Amino acid sequence: MKVSLTVNGTARSDDVEPRLLLVQYLREVVGLTGTNIGCDTSSCGACTIHVDGESVKSCTMLAVQAEGASITTIEGLASNGDMHPMQEAFRTHHGLQCGYCTPGMVMAATSLLAENASPTEAEVREGLEGNLCRCTGYHNIVKAVLAAAES
Numbered sequence: 001m002k003v004s005l006t007v008n009g010t011a012r013s014d015d016v017e018p019r020l021l022l023v024q025y026l027r028e029v030v031g032l033t034g035t036n037i038g039c040d041t042s043s044c045g046a047c048t049i050h051v052d053g054e055s056v057k058s059c060t061m062l063a064v065q066a067e068g069a070s071i072t073t074i075e076g077l078a079s080n081g082d083m084h085p086m087q088e089a090f091r092t093h094h095g096l097q098c099g100y101c102t103p104g105m106v107m108a109a110t111s112l113l114a115e116n117a118s119p120t121e122a123e124v125r126e127g128l129e130g131n132l133c134r135c136t137g138y139h140n141i142v143k144a145v146l147a148a149a150e151s
Contacts, residue, residue, distance in 0.1 A: 005069050007032070008076030016063045023047040025063035026073060034074035034103045038132075045131030048104035049073050055111035057130070074103035077110065086110045086148045095144030097135035105131050109145045118149055
């Protein structure tokens with residue numbers, strides 16, 4: 001099937017298998033490997049991206065379901081070589097350890113701040129509960145999101 005969509009500001013049109021997951025499309029067809037595959041069951045959030053501005057776990061969506069959509073991946077957050085404020089906050093506040101969950105965490109966090117620009121610590125923890133980190137214990141991730149909200 002033909003799928004036409006915009007990925008990180010670039011229009012694309014590709015032939016794909018009807019059963020191809022959006023996460024696989026991004027990684028294997030588009031070549032953007034920042035979106036990670038963690039579980040294939042929507043439990044971990046490592047594959048979180050933005051579809052038309054909404055946070056979506058890309059392992060739960062077929063590529064053909066994204067027809068006409070605007071997709072933003074972790075690679076699309078940076079602008080002119082400058083990190084997005086959330087990426088910078090994760091770097092500054094050590095909101096990562098192994099880094100596997102980080103792209104999905106950053107994407108979920110940017111979506112959270114788009115909905116609530118000044119969240120409390122509890123609201124950040126609740127807003128990110130669909131994204132799992134097996135390394136950090138979340139303390140620095142929450143610090144990073146709160147710092148990004150202040151900037």
